[in-house]
Structures are given as C-alpha cells and as structure tokens.
Amino acid sequence: MFRPMGSAVQAEKDRQTPGSGPDFRHVTEWIFDLDNTLYRADNGIFAQIEARMTDYVMAFLKLPREDAYARQKDLYRRHGTTLNGLMREHGAAPDEYLHYVHDIDLSDLDPDALLTAALEKLPGRRFVFTNGCRDHAARILDRLGMAHLFADVWDIRTMGFAPKPEAPAYESVVAAGGVACQNAAMFDDIARNLVPARKLGMTTVWLKSDSPWGKHGPLMDVSTGDIDHETDNLTQFLQSIRI
Numbered sequence: 214m215f216r217p218m219g220s221a222v223q224a225e226k227d228r229q230t231p232g233s234g235p236d237f238r239h240v241t242e243w244i245f246d247l248d249n250t251l252y253r254a255d256n257g258i259f260a261q262i263e264a265r266m267t268d269y270v271m272a273f274l275k276l277p278r279e280d281a282y283a284r285q286k287d288l289y290r291r292h293g294t295t296l297n298g299l300m301r302e303h304g305a306a307p308d309e310y311l312h313y314v315h316d317i318d319l320s321d322l323d324p325d326a327l328l329t330a331a332l333e334k335l336p337g338r339r340f341v342f343t344n345g346c347r348d349h350a351a352r353i354l355d356r357l358g359m360a361h362l363f364a365d366v367w368d369i370r371t372m373g374f375a376p377k378p379e380a381p382a383y384e385s386v387v388a389a390g391g392v393a394c395q396n397a398a399m400f401d402d403i404a405r406n407l408v409p410a411r412k413l414g415m416t417t418v419w420l421k422s423d424s425p426w427g428k429h430g431p432l433m434d435v436s437t438g439d440i441d442h443e444t445d446n447l448t449q450f451l452q453s454i455r456i
C-alpha cells in the first residue's frame with residue numbers, strides 16, 4: 214500500500230497544529246465524493262442500497278436472489294456501477310433504477326456540525342461529485358446539515374452515465390462547473406477515483422479507510438504520484454490545512 218505523505222508522523226503533526234498542515238492556498242474549487250467521504254455509508258446506508266439493487270436486478274432480470282446478487286457484483290466490477298452494467302448490457306432505464314435503489318431510510322444519519330463548520334471555511338466553491346444520483350445526494354446533504362454549502366452536485370447524469378474513474382466523467386464535470394483544475398482539490402475514499410483527477414492537475418486527497426467498499430469496482434493501478442495527501446479523518450484534515 215502506498216503512503217504518499219510518507220509518514221504517520223506528518224499526519225499527526227497536521228492534526229495537532231491547526232492551519233499549519235498541507236498547503237491548500239492555491240485551491241478555490243473543492244470537490245468532494247459523497248458516500249464514505251462526507252459521511253460514513255458503510256455502517257448501514259450502503260447495505261440498504263445494496264439490498265435494493267439486488268431486489269431490482271432480481272425483478273429486472275428475473276433471477277433468484279442469490280444469482281441476482283452475483284450478477285449485480287459482476288456488473289459493478291466490470292462497469293463501475295451496477296446501473297452502468299444494466300444499461301450497457303441489458304438496456305435498463307436509469308431513472309426508474311436510481312429512484313428505486315435510493316429509496317432508503319436515512320433516519321440514523323445525524324447532522325455533522327464539525328464537518329459543516331470546516332467546509333464552511335473553505336474559500337471558493339464546493340461541489341459534490343458522486344456516482345450516485347442527485348436526489349440521493351440532496352437527501353444526504355440535507356440530513357448532514359450542509360446542503361447550503363455546495364454550488365452544485367455532479368451526479369451520474371452529469372457524467373452522461375460514465376462513472377468515476379472513467380476519464381469522460383471528469384471531463385464532463387469540469388466542463389459543467391467551469392473548473393480550473395490547477396486550482397481544484399478532489400477528495401474521495403476510493404483511491405483509484407483520484408487518478409484521473411491528478412492527471413488533470415487537481416490536488417488529490419484520499420480518505421483512507423478499512424472499508425471493503427473501496428476495493429470493489431474496476432481495478433486501476435494507483436501510484437504514489439496520484440495521491441497528494443491521505444487522511445482517515447476529513448474534518449481534522451480540513452481543520453489542519455493552510456487556506
């Protein structure tokens with residue numbers, strides 16, 4: 214596993230000295246993944262969505278549950294999202310699918326005042342860049358109490374259904390936002406999603422976790438040069454950076 218910043222010592226130093234950590238003074242465009250970046254999705258919300266994905270695949274492809282689950286995983290691995298696989302291989306209609314799988318219970322998701330305050334201080338524009346859908350993102354951001362902080366949510370539709378980490382996804386959102394990549398920072402819990410962002414000149418931050426979710430999906434080589442910073446705590450990281 215790579216450790217671009219080189220050491221836990223640096224991470225600890227950043228944590229202890231607010232505002233004297235990594236230099237982000239060149240950044241005016243702040244781009245955040247949603248799930249497992251702005252909130253923890255792997256302690257319930259992903260499980261709900263995944264169960265509904267399997268339900269959908271069962272009904273759509275008329276498969277028993279076990280086969281539908283295996284088929285869904287296979288589509289996800291090969292196409293980046295289950296939806297993409299269903300669209301490309303089976304002609305599924307995206308709106309019905311997105312509405313169905315994101316119709317979940319968010320009552321366990323609490324407002325995050327500390328992260329909201331840290332986001333609020335970032336100078337410039339903030340965006341959400343998610344392989345999910347805009348309505349789901351809006352509900353999540355609303356629950357977290359940070360919906361008002363984002364200039365836009367770029368979702369799978371913005372990307373023309375080519376998900377991260379496919380290169381066209383990044384070209385689409387950069388065009389949609391008129392983003393100057395040299396002045397942009399991107400945060401994502403899936404390291405491979407940062408590779409195309411780095412290629413475009415963005416500063417990249419990996420929200421590392423032990424969650425198995427980050428290891429699913431298409432494989433892509435990630436090298437130390439693709440990740441400028443890594444952290445296991447977004448709030449503390451944002452509190453520590455120079456802006």
Ligand SMILES: [Mg+2]
Binds near residue numbers: 246
């Ligand atoms: Mg994520």
